[in-house]
Amino acid sequence: MDSNTSPQDYLKESKKKLLYSIGLVAILFVFKLFGGLFANSLALLSDSLHLITDFFALIISWIGLKWTSKPANTKYTYGHYRHSILTALINNILLICISIFILYKSYLRFLNPVEVESALMIVFSLLGILVNALILLNL
Template sequence: MAEGHSHGGGAGRNERRVAIGACLTAGFMTAEIVGGLVSGSLALIADAVHMLTDTVALAFAWAAFRIARRPATWRHSYGFDRVQVLAAFVNGASLFLIAGWIVFEAAQRYGQPVPILAGPMLVIAILGLLVNMLVFYILTTGDRDNLNIRGAILHVMGDILGSVAAIVAALVILWTGWLPIDPILSVVVAILVLRSAWVVARDAVHILLEGAPANLEPEAIRADLIEAVEGVREVDHIHAWSISQERPMITLVAHLSDGAAAAQTVAAIKRRLQDRFGVGHATVEVDYGPTGG
């Protein structure tokens, strides 16, 4: 049996961006919480609470990148990259709780509207939007294929939507005095956040359950190796999964033709898996006997 190892890098850039985003979010969070309490706006309070959880989520994402940098050990032979996936799952799951709280509070407020100071609400919401857009830009300059970064970006996108909703609600209240717009827009934001949270949580669970990456369909791998690698007459027992989105894994059994050199053929299979499917870690077992289940 032979193995190929490839551990992805480049986490330092993502780590720095998440750290900056966490600091900016935490810096404005206090002002928004105070502003929401003073103005009485649920939309602003909801966005402030979301920014509080974002600070925790971004800090968790930063810690995940730090932990992932640790070298592999005999107890954790694949390293700690999957901590990033766990962080993404926790971030996605937390958004469900946030959205549920917003909907509950909105239902209470809709039946019993409270006075809202639309002027302060508008100013704070605009400042919050500017801060959130800056954090969003910083995060999107990182690796957007990284599930941990995607989870952080979705949290900030929820903040941007919350700030926009608070701005719209403040303007409507200033122009018309119609208070129900505040809880209504809060629910709209919660629904949009839920949709994004589902995508990240679903992808994280798929990886945690050792699901196969979308581009590693066993039959396609089998057909490609038989056609592209000389000496391979059959491939079976193909298992594909990933440690993180950037680290797909494959194990398989290659049945070789008589006279095919095992070492050279295995090397050719690994090169093909790397070049064609982006798999840098493959375990290939060689068999010269008949194929079978």
């Protein structure tokens, strides 16, 4: 934030960037989910599940920005900054649940291997790299 930018302008710009990132992550999730299903790729499926946690983390961050912009009141005398602890807890619980699911699916794949469409998997992985680069350049 440069010296000529007000905190309100900074929050407004941050919210716009988060919404842009949320949209890109949602689109990438759909592509990787279908790519993982069509290619029989557990790697793409697990990455799509990881994108769900990113999606919710970005939404929670967006909500958090709205909360932190609220002024202090009699109930929250220091403001609403501590809501970020709750959002981090929710995100970590989601990650643990998804990790358990991936571990279970990996075990099943170990017992009954399936053929993976590697060309399709590579295409969707490259798409993921492109979208992540767009998000990085946006931030």
